[in-house]
Amino acid sequence: MGAKSLYSVRNLEFSYGSGQPAALTIPRLEIGEGQCLAFAGPNGSGKTTLMMLFNDLLPGGGESAAFAGELWFRGEPVRRGMSCFHPRALRKSTAYMHQHPYVLAGSVAHNMSFVCRARGISGQAAIEASAKALKLVGLEDFAARRQKGLSGGEAQRLALARVIASGAEVLLLDEPTASADAASRDRIVAALAQLVENGTTIIFSSHEQDIIDRIARRVLVFERGAIIQDIGR
């Protein structure tokens, strides 16, 4: 593992349920700090699985999953075989955004304040972090809007604003433009470009080549649970 390694993977094999075929097999992978990394490849090729493993969101073992190999975050073990370590540093430093994000019942402002409270950000800092994140994704006038009144693209922008406001240094974004219309897509891409410029580490998956070309410095191409190409390393 390099000194500036963000994620290190060794002989990883993951399957959803013991006896199930492997959903992901990665002999070796290093991801550095400050990178903007894209996961490309068809549906079901393992992109979401790796992203969720990177955020420690998948089950540890038993009936629901089987894990072999090692996964490290900033030199701390996340998983070693069937042992899960749930490092606090990983939880504090990373945030994952679903392809179809879950928006909490209530207003946009409620969703933002939820994230700030969850992360221990309070008072003026929370107000500023929320306002800044909403402005970045173009939702600064949506604070009072209810969850049920949001379009797919607006929900995705809100979800992006939440992960930005969380203060995470590493954003794991699963197809961040999947539900977005052209306008929302442009706002999301512009926001991501700005975050990359500011040094935020972004790992995202996408089927849209133009977005990958515009933002990503490195591309991992997945197929059937394996990385078949590593471009721009």
Add this chain to the structure above:
Amino acid sequence: MAQAFELLLRGDAETWGIIGRSLSFSFFATIFSLIPGIPLGVFMAWKASKGRRILASLIHAISALPTVVIGLFVYAFLSRSGPLGFLGFLYAPAGVILGQFFLAMPLVASVTYTGLAKLDPRFKETLETFGTPLLFKFSATLREAKMAVLSSVVLSFGRVIGEVGVSMMLGGNIRGLTRTMTTAIALDAAKGEFERAISLGLVLLLIAVAVNVTVNGLASHGR
């Protein structure tokens, strides 16, 4: 039937006393049952393990037990020779409330668990990804599933207000002290005095309708 209505309309003190007592016993039993019932329901929904499934099955089974069985178990504890006999709860309002608490609590846990189990799995992952602290996770979960939680409260109240086994066994149907609507109906019907029994039956019917309308309203609001 006309005399039954008259009893209610002219504000018969004993009839309204029984109604008030029933409502207060059931109110306190339901409120107390929420304290362990809701966290238990949330715990069962959060913990994905074989033990959780066994516990959930057990809670579901207990919530469907006949009221006299619950009454019998609680009676064994509260009777003079029982381990809690020194409390003097038997044939007292506290005994009825305690018995009704044990009726309501598994139902609160069971309905809360069932409602929470239907929550989108992405909700739990959203809580996880932001490292939400335990207490805040609990309150956010209740907020997100508030319709299921409110349903559990209303259903539990409906179960305890309409039960007769616990009230009879632990309260003893003592006039002016532990007589509730259901025990009064049983007594009056046995004596052949149907006016009060019918008037109380009408009140129970109204409560049952209100409970069902509320639960259906909550369910459709939650969709």
